[in-house]
Amino acid sequence: MNTKTGNTTCLWKRDFVLLIFTVVMVILLYSMVTEETTTVRSPVPKLQEKIYPVPISEESITPLKNTKHLLVSAFMDQRIKGFDIRIIGIFKRDSIQPLHCSFCCGSVFNQTTPATILVHSDHFGFPYGATDVLCQIPQNCDASHVTLLTNPSANASEHTFIPIRNKMKKTRFNFTVCISTLFGDYNNVLQFAQTLEVYRLLGVDRVVIYNTSCSPELDRLLRSYSQEGFLEVVPWPIGNFLTPSNGWRFQDFGGDLEYYGQLVTLNECVYRSMERSRYVLLNDIDQIIMPYKHDNLVSLMNTLEPQHPNVGAFFIEEHIFPCKHFEPSRKFHFPRWEKVPGVNILEHIYRQEPDRSVYHQYKMIVKPKSIEQTSVHEVLKKFGELYKVPPDVCRMIHLRSGLQGFLNVEELNEDKRLWDFQEKLIPNVDKVLKRAGMIPAEEQNKL
Incomplete structure (x- = not known):
């Protein structure tokens, strides 16, 4: 009798332990399933699918x-x-x-x-x-x-x-520069950095650029500027959809679309900036819209705006600085910049006088809300008037090969306007090149 009672007690204890073990396992399994379900259902895309039962694209094309x-x-x-x-x-x-x-x-x-x-x-x-x-x-x-x-x-x-x-209307910037397209593994790193730093000193708040392809060196510089917030890079993979042209005339270059979609990106940038920037500068990366009677763009437009309140597009005349001619003393030819790919804009001080007897190019400072459609050198549809700014007030510095054949230095005008910014420009360029890993370590120690 005592033996039977002992066996019953052991069986009861064994069943109790099994029950507790089963309950614990069920709880653990339930917790794991709940956690997994929560993890699967939490990402934002699932919520977006619930709100928008259609495919949504965030791509640029x-x-x-x-x-x-x-x-x-x-x-x-x-x-x-x-x-x-x-x-x-x-x-x-x-x-x-x-x-x-x-x-x-x-x-x-x-x-x-x-x-x-x-x-x-x-x-x-x-x-x-x-x-x-x-x-x-x-x-x-x-x-x-x-x-x-x-x-x-x-x-x-x-x-x-x-x-x-543009559903939210809030102006945050005075000046935005729109640069149409980088393509062909663009690698003019030094001029790119110098140009952006000149614009920063002139009062530009944001630069927008459309990138089809660039070199690894320039890509590092783009990432550095983007992280800082001064540069907005819009991916522009136009070659995935069309055969883009390397030129602006179909009969000369062929292809589906002019200059990698330059006209499209300029217009896109005007609208992208319409509710956040008071003025937009439309130009290429090898060009700088430069005031000559004012210290910066803010002072320039504070003078022009009251004089021409109905103007929506201010045209700036192109002045070419041929890259073949160098400033003879080479005072700005720094060893630390020698290994950085690209043109040193401070070494080119000779300006070609425009031939105004033929078609002559302008670039623009526009009020984006006054523009409906723009081309590269003119406005196609607008809501305001146009005004050509006198070149002694503001002109476009364009570093490129000359358009009037080879001219001797004696036939050119000396123009050292960029040198007015050297005191701040040079250390600022050093800083961004160093940050992007473009200046060798031994040269960094000398800065």
């Missing part, structure tokens, strides 16, 4: 389904009566068809309105050209994203939408 066209970006733009949205795109000019704008309105999508298509008049004969598409937002729609449909009843969930920008 997005193919438009059922067409030969490309979408670049969309902006709020209510300057023209009857329209709310301007889409900037790259369209094949011989394949324009009726389109309809389709909107994401909160969790609702596929609300459509007819689209108006405006191909820019400057396309230089290339098959593809910069194109604006204007549309109206449907009533009671807080539109966040938009796409284009060839058929208004098409299934919008099969199309890719792009975000609508």
Whole structure:
């Protein structure tokens, strides 16, 4: 009898231990499953899918389904009566068809309105050209994203939408410089750094550049400036979609699109800057818009603006500084810059007088809200007047080969305007080159 009771007690203890073990294992397994489920469901993309049941593109170039066209970006733009949205795109000019704008309105999508298509008049004969598409937002729609449909009843969930920008209106900058495209593994590192540092001293707040391809050395410099916040680099992989041209005239260079989409990126940059910058400078990386009677761009525009209150685009005359001629003393030829690829702008002080009897190029300082469409050297559509700034007030310094053949130094004008900035410019350039690892260690110790 005592033996039976002992066996029952042992069995009960064993069953109790097994029960406790089972409960603990169930709790552990439940915790692990709960944690895994939480981890899987937490990322933002899942939430975005719930809000926007359509594909969303954050790329700088997005193919438009059922067409030969490309979408670049969309902006709020209510300057023209009857329209709310301007889409900037790259369209094949011989394949324009009726389109309809389709909107994401909160969790609702596929609300459509007819689209108006405006191909820019400057396309230089290339098959593809910069194109604006204007549309109206449907009533009671807080539109966040938009796409284009060839058929208004098409299934919008099969199309890719792009975000609508400039919904927030807040000016943060006085001056933004828009530099169209870097391509061909661009490697002019020294001039790039010098130019950006000159612009910083002139009062520029932000530089925007569209990058197709550049050298590893310049890429390091771009990353350094981007981390600092002074430079905004927009990836521009145009070669993945079209055959870009290396020149500006189709009959000379061929290809699908002029100069890697230069006209598209300039217009995109104007709209990108429209609600955040008071002025935009449109020029290339080897050019500097330089005041000659003012210490900086702020003082320049504070003088010009009251004199010409209705002007929306200030034209700055190009003045070429031929790269073949060097300042003879070579006082700014520093050993620490010798291994940095590129042109040293301080060594070129000889300026070529423009030939005004032939077509002469200008670049621009624009009020972005006064511009509807721009080309490289002129405005195509505008809301304000134009004004050519006298060259003794402001001119464009352009380092390149001369356009009037080889001229002797005696036939050129000495212009040392860049030297006025040397005291701050040189240490600032040293600093950014050092930060990007461009100056050798032994030279850094001498700074």
